[in-house]
Structure formats: structure tokens, C-alpha cells
Amino acid sequence: MSLLTVSGLSRVEEGSLIVNNISFSQEHNQKIAISGATGSGKTSLLKMIAGLLQPTSGEVIFEGIRVQGPEEKLIPGHPGIGYLSQYFKLRNHYRVEELLAMSSHLGTEEVRTIAEVCRVDHLLHRWTHQLSGGEKQRIALAIVLVAAPSLLLLDEPYSNLDGIHKNILKSVVEDIGQHLDTTCLLISHDPLDTLSWADMIYVLKAGSIVQQGTPVNIYRQPINEYVAALFGKYNILTPALAIAFSEYNDLELNRINSFIRPEEFKRTEKGKGVEAMVESARFCGHAYEVMVRVQSKSITMLLHHDVPSKGDVIYVSLEGEA
Ligand SMILES: Nc1ncnc2c1ncn2[C@@H]1O[C@H](COP(=O)(O)OP(=O)(O)OP(=O)(O)O)[C@@H](O)[C@H]1O
Numbered sequence: 001m002s003l004l005t006v007s008g009l010s011r012v013e014e015g016s017l018i019v020n021n022i023s024f025s026q027e028h029n030q031k032i033a034i035s036g037a038t039g040s041g042k043t044s045l046l047k048m049i050a051g052l053l054q055p056t057s058g059e060v061i062f063e064g065i066r067v068q069g070p071e072e073k074l075i076p077g078h079p080g081i082g083y084l085s086q087y088f089k090l091r092n093h094y095r096v097e098e099l100l101a102m103s104s105h106l107g108t109e110e111v112r113t114i115a116e117v118c119r120v121d122h123l124l125h126r127w128t129h130q131l132s133g134g135e136k137q138r139i140a141l142a143i144v145l146v147a148a149p150s151l152l153l154l155d156e157p158y159s160n161l162d163g164i165h166k167n168i169l170k171s172v173v174e175d176i177g178q179h180l181d182t183t184c185l186l187i188s189h190d191p192l193d194t195l196s197w198a199d200m201i202y203v204l205k206a207g208s209i210v211q212q213g214t215p216v217n218i219y220r221q222p223i224n225e226y227v228a229a230l231f232g233k234y235n236i237l238t239p240a241l242a243i244a245f246s247e248y249n250d251l252e253l254n255r256i257n258s259f260i261r262p263e264e265f266k267r268t269e270k271g272k273g274v275e276a277m278v279e280s281a282r283f284c285g286h287a288y289e290v291m292v293r294v295q296s297k298s299i300t301m302l303l304h305h306d307v308p309s310k311g312d313v314i315y316v317s318l319e320g321e322a
Pocket of ligand 1: 038
């Protein structure tokens with residue numbers, strides 16, 4: 001039996017379908033990410049799973065039992081499902097340890113472990129107004145975790161954090177799965193948050209799932225430009241460009257555009273690739289982003305060495321020989 005089964009879940013708001021017939025299931029310890037542009041319905045979906053928003057139709061089955069919505073229960077929510085909103089608030093005038101004790105269903109040792117996993121064990125005596133934003137976020141997460149949920153729903157957990165605190169929280173989320181045996185489902189619109197973490201990604205657009213797959217599959221084979229754009233930089237390979245590259249690469253030729261990531265192009269020797277005129281070469285930290293013009297279309301590629309200059313003619317092919 002799956003830990004979570006979502007079947008035909010929909011929500012109508014002011015006459016519009018904001019979540020449209022969503023179905024998927026999640027196994028124990030499977031890491032699922034839901035991605036989508038702003039307003040695509042991610043938060044509404046997550047709240048319905050948590051029992052905090054009433055579905056208009058469809059159902060959520062958690063550990064074999066239907067999750068009731070807020071219109072069916074006095075106190076909304078499900079004790080086995082933890083939900084951390086991107087707009088969480090910590091109560092004022094309490095010490096961190098008091099907040100943890102108030103929400104805890106666990107013994108002192110287990111609370112201590114959760115505080116350690118969340119990297120907040122050194123903050124237990126602090127008052128809530130004495131914390132930074134990143135610390136507050138990890139304490140809010142610890143408060144959800146001490147209620148001992150088997151499923152943790154995280155709504156854009158990294159959105160307000162700087163790089164350093166984001167990395168700490170990413171390690172925390174990794175550890176939650178490994179050390180606390182809590183299954184996680186998170187939503188994010190940032191590809192860096194989901195690609196390296198998730199086992200499975202569902203992409204939402206206007207309330208519907210438009211693509212589902214492993215991170216590699218979603219990144220390398222986006223089914224449309226919306227999915228391609230959500231997960232990083234991309235080039236549109238028109239049918240005409242595909243014919244030009246097919247002379248040097250094994251390409252399936254069809255009449256539709258396909259989407260190629262910058263790192264999938266490589267610089268090659270004359271006679272082994274398509275001729276391209278360099279328009280610009282910009283350093284971007286891990287590589288140079290080089291814009292070239294091929295048959296009047298611009299292509300962005302990433303080069304780590306042999307970086308050309310503006311105006312140079314180079315030869316470009318795709319990774320993998322024909
Ligand atoms: N109570 C409501 N009344 C009317 N429309 C709503 C309500 N709640 C959400 N919506 C609309 O439903 C759509 C989905 O909202 P939701 O917050 O679920 O999207 P999201 O993908 O989480 O967005 P974001 O990434 O910006 O948080 C949006 O167009 C939003 O304006």
C-alpha cells in the first residue's frame with residue numbers, strides 16, 4: 001500500500017479550476033517534488049493533501065484512510081501529515097524549547113535528535129525574537145517534526161534563504177529522510193532545489209500535471225517550452241536546425257521543436273560540426289556561456305576551455321557522435 005494516494009483531486013475557486021484532476025501516489029521514503037510557475041496551483045494542492053483546504057472533488061488517501069478536509073473536521077489538518085507553509089509564523093514571547101515542547105508528541109531524547117537534525121540544538125534557550133530568518137525557518141521545521149508526522153509537506157522551504165542558509169536547510173531535509181524516517185514532499189519553482197533531491201518530479205501548469213518523471217528525464221526531455229524553461233536555460237532546436245545538426249549527430253527528425261540544454265552542445269573541429277559565428281562569450285563561474293549564431297538562430301552553449309571571442313567562426317555539434 002502506498003503511503004499517499006491522491007485521486008482526481010480538484011479545487012474550484014471563484015469559478016476557475018485552480019487544481020485540475022491531479023492523481024499520483026507516493027511510497028514510503030520516496031522523495032517527490034512538485035514544480036510549477038507561480039500561480040500554477042502548488043500550494044492549493046499541498047494544502048488539500050494536508051487536509052487544510054477542502055477539495056471540490058477527488059480524494060486524498062493517507063496510510064489507507066481518506067484525509068478529511070477542513071469542512072469535515074473541527075480542527076483542520078491530519079496528525080500524521082506535517083505541513084510547513086512558506087508563510088509560517090513563530091509565536092512571540094516564547095523560548096524555542098517551549099515551542100518545541102508545546103507541539104511535541106515525543107520524548108526528550110527524540111526532540112533533542114530532531115533539534116540536532118534541524119541544526120537548532122544550540123538555540124533552544126533563545127527567545128523567538130532573537131533568531132535570524134534562517135534559524136526561524138529551521139525551528140519552524142523542527143516544530144512540525146516533533147509532532148512526529150510520517151509525511152512532511154514543505155511549501156517553498158528555501159524561498160527566503162540566502163545561499164548559506166539554503167545549503168544548511170538542504171542538508172537538514174536530506175537528513176530528515178535518512179535519520180527520522182519521515183517521507184518528504186516538497187514544492188519549489190527553483191530547479192536547483194528539486195533536481196538533485198527528488199526521486200520523482202511532477203510539473204504543474206494552470207492546475208494540471210503536464211509532465212512527470214525522474215529529474216534526469218524532466219531536465220533532458222522536457223515535453224514543452226514551459227517545462228524546459230522551469231528547469232534552466234535551454235535552446236529551441238527547430239526542425240531546420242535539427243536537419244543541420246543531423247549531418248553530425250544521431251537525431252530523430254520530426255516536425256516539432258525540441259529543447260536542448262546549453263551543455264549538450266560542444267565545440268568541435270571543422271568538418272565535424274555545424275559552422276557557427278560567435279556573438280558573445282561571458283564568464284559565469286563554472287564555465288563560459290557562449291552565444292553563437294547558426295543559420296540565423298541564436299544558440300547558447302557552455303564551454304569550459306577553448307573559449308572563442310566575439311566574431312570567431314567555430315564548429316558546433318551535439319554531445320554524442322552520429
Ligand atoms: N482563495 C482563493 N480565491 C481565489 N483564487 C485563489 C485562491 N487561492 C488561490 N487562488 C488562485 O489559484 C491559483 C493557484 O494558487 P496557488 O497559491 O495554489 O499557486 P502556487 O503555484 O502555489 O503559486 P506560488 O508559487 O505563487 O505560491 C492562483 O491563480 C491563485 O490566484
